[in-house]
Amino acid sequence: MSAEFQEQIYRHTTASATRSWRERRGRYLLEGTRCKDCGAIHYPRRTVCSTCNSRNLEPFKHPTTGTIVMANICWQATGVHFGYGENIPRISTVIRLDDGATILAEVADTDIPKIVEGARVEMVLKKLHRESNSTWMYGYKFVVVD
Numbered sequence: 001m002s003a004e005f006q007e008q009i010y011r012h013t014t015a016s017a018t019r020s021w022r023e024r025r026g027r028y029l030l031e032g033t034r035c036k037d038c039g040a041i042h043y044p045r046r047t048v049c050s051t052c053n054s055r056n057l058e059p060f061k062h063p064t065t066g067t068i069v070m071a072n073i074c075w076q077a078t079g080v081h082f083g084y085g086e087n088i089p090r091i092s093t094v095i096r097l098d099d100g101a102t103i104l105a106e107v108a109d110t111d112i113p114k115i116v117e118g119a120r121v122e123m124v125l126k127k128l129h130r131e132s133n134s135t136w137m138y139g140y141k142f143v144v145v146d
């Protein structure tokens with residue numbers, strides 16, 4: 001902590017700026033890939049189809065809505081450890097998007113009793129964590145919609 005940045009800046013791993021740049025479209029837009037040969041969809045993006053091993057893939061934007069399959073509320077690795085400056089739980093979920101793709105994502109800005117299997121969710125762009133140079137990394141999280 002410093003006088004300039006009131007929140008604790010803490011990193012579990014060393015982030016790669018190159019990797020972060022390469023993965024930005026997936027993180028901001030939920031963009032994966034679709035195989036032009038067999039139609040399989042992937043998230044995160046791939047360079048080789050996991051179904052038919054084709055390299056003939058195209059960018060594919062997944063829908064931003066889906067359903068919670070499973071949720072885990074963790075009070076151990078709280079927001080303080082990721083630079084939020086407050087003790088909020090991290091709610092990790094498995095979400096099945098409306099096109100059938102399954103992703104891991106956090107749920108934010110939602111009352112805990114609403115986070116149940118089968119709840120409808122929508123993607124929002126949120127702060128993920130602090131970079132080592134103190135800038136914020138943004139990416140997708142989900143909120144439960146009524």
Ligand SMILES: [Zn+2]
Nearest residue numbers: 035038049052
């Ligand atoms: Zn394929």
